[in-house]
Amino acid sequence: MSKKRKLGRGVAMVGAGMSKFGMFSDLDSKDLFTQAFGELTGSIDKGLDPKDIDALYVGNFTNDFFVSQSHWGAILADTLGLAPKPATRTEGACASSALAFREAVFAVASGFYDIVLVGGFEDMSKRSTEEVAEGLSLAAIPYERKAAFTFPGIFGAIATAYFDQYGASREHLMNVTIKSHQNAVLNPKAQYQASIRDIMASKIERAKSKGRSAPEWCDEKDFLRDPMANPMIAWPMHLFDCSPISDGAACMLLVGEELARQFTDDPLYVAGLGQASGKGLHATDNLTAFEATACAADEAYRMSGFRPSDIQFAEVHDCFSIAEILHIEDLGFFEKGHGYKAVEEGLTRLDGPKPINTSGGLKCKGHPVGATGAAQLIEIWEQLRGQAGERQLQNGNLRIGAAHNLGGTGGTSTFTILERR
């Protein structure tokens, strides 16, 4: 068990903004981050003079090799007109911007800075699928790469082990996918703003318009079982079990707790922070739990004083459908081996007692890897402040939400609890 951690100065979130997520052939990293920053400045209820920003933190994973440019802290500080303010990039694979968030929290909590901009971004879609698969594997632990595992392969192996251990099946994974798509319908920023039924209808429509016989599926699972509609990637991971290739950016403004109400009457507070490192799958006895996630969660719970049952809703790192099931167990929301049943019973739906990935998750909102950690926290921000539009949770007393971000195959895991007071 970890020590009980605390911050010497409380930290509040007072603004947030994100670009639409998707595949944008005409937008680069600077364009996307500028979009997100523009939305952020507009989101500050009582206004923000960008000159008052003390520092910038950005998370990014792949730009070194996908766009052949490093040093993005400095570049974005210049792009946003913030230079000579200091800017720092963090990299922790798909958890890159959750790490940036933590560093921004520490910078404010240390008393050194008062007002810090933090976010993440990724620009992946201009590379071929092969290049992206190769590039993303740089996040894995070297032993996994030597064993020729790709990410779908690793999570496929995890899913197979989970099926074996707990009696789940592919049908249970489909419940995660169907829910993610349902939520994303209500998220205008989502890359795939379509339910599985919407996708079925559009495929039928397209077949008819081309004069071909329309496919016939009796329901969503029937569609997901169809190998033409949902081809296998790495057993049992099929196309609709996998998060997509995405571009996007997201950012937030953090300030010292005592300054929060200069910016908004409705700030959120950082109640719990946790981060841990995993050893890699080669060194684990158990493929069906991420030790780093459990450690990160323990650190955040102890800091906040909250228990898993206090977390009213969460964004978790569903890079693959099986990952969502593992994480809701590792975070303590459901007992080990019961996550798939909870999803099946609807407990994690928008109208369930523990909504998970109300944004549509990585699967449907999109997964521009360096932006994901920040975007998860923005979903918590919007839900807690009642600004989530059509997907707004209807719990009358929303107060506590959390975001879980995973880097690689569990090499890095973070858990962040936000509170509205």
Place this chain on the structure above:
Amino acid sequence: MSKKRKLGRGVAMVGAGMSKFGMFSDLDSKDLFTQAFGELTGSIDKGLDPKDIDALYVGNFTNDFFVSQSHWGAILADTLGLAPKPATRTEGACASSALAFREAVFAVASGFYDIVLVGGFEDMSKRSTEEVAEGLSLAAIPYERKAAFTFPGIFGAIATAYFDQYGASREHLMNVTIKSHQNAVLNPKAQYQASIRDIMASKIERAKSKGRSAPEWCDEKDFLRDPMANPMIAWPMHLFDCSPISDGAACMLLVGEELARQFTDDPLYVAGLGQASGKGLHATDNLTAFEATACAADEAYRMSGFRPSDIQFAEVHDCFSIAEILHIEDLGFFEKGHGYKAVEEGLTRLDGPKPINTSGGLKCKGHPVGATGAAQLIEIWEQLRGQAGERQLQNGNLRIGAAHNLGGTGGTSTFTILERR
């Protein structure tokens, strides 16, 4: 002018270690960092149980594309046996580990962690010179790359502008090189532990042993003027104006100020921290000053209450000989346009009133880019504690030293003041 910054909790340095710097065909990033960590654990006067380390921060610039592996925080946490402790990588080009150092300071100053390991590393020498030149250009601002500038080209342009503006010449740059080599003779970790005279003698020896007529140089400058011995890279940058391609790692242990004496009776304290972003050379009116360096220095001086004249010695980012001259001006040690004269007069030598780059600097100690910021701070550590061996400064009352680290062409600049109390 920046605000006066302070930390809510003081932070002390209580241990340090570094690998030898050089080109090591048989050592990778893990090997090098493990070497540095081994030396660090041995350096803690009162001992360290690695289990007590709360978190790890590492700076690295090029591993994503030079060794095709990212996510080094997690990998090194595993390598050192620290997992599940959290680990975060920072990247700010050649300032990557100075950024890691700042984040480690903030993490401790925030009260969240008590004992943090921080360092940097780079593994560059296994790539061809062409690949390294291409890769390092990822640190530059995109406009500079579009203009086809390489790093020697950029610093060559800066030198030419400096010559024009202040009447300096190539002969003055040679004084920097000669001093760096003299200092490095006394540094057993240095990549080039040889004076220019040593190099001259060895070249003469080699010529004789091959039965060729021995070159004749009347002194060091005569050698440096010889285009066979010191070929031009990008006018007026010649081979001996440029820091080398290096592998290496360096790390330090930081703790809350009140805990320092549990580890050593002779800790150092973080007195001043500064970081700033530059806009890139395309946007500057003046090629002969780095605005980011002046801003970073201002922030650190204001925090510490010290003036430039209080800094008894410093490591500055001499990626090229001209850079050392610019930085000692931008940091306020000498007036603008007088840096080259100060070097000529010997003011920056080991026995001068303001010793600069006592380690041999990037030029001779080596420049494994992600390790450089950490290694600079370790030179300050060794000098202030009287552990610098033959290159120990003989000032009887050494108390204040500082390190300046530059990323790219001034996109990021940091200045850190350490104090012995």
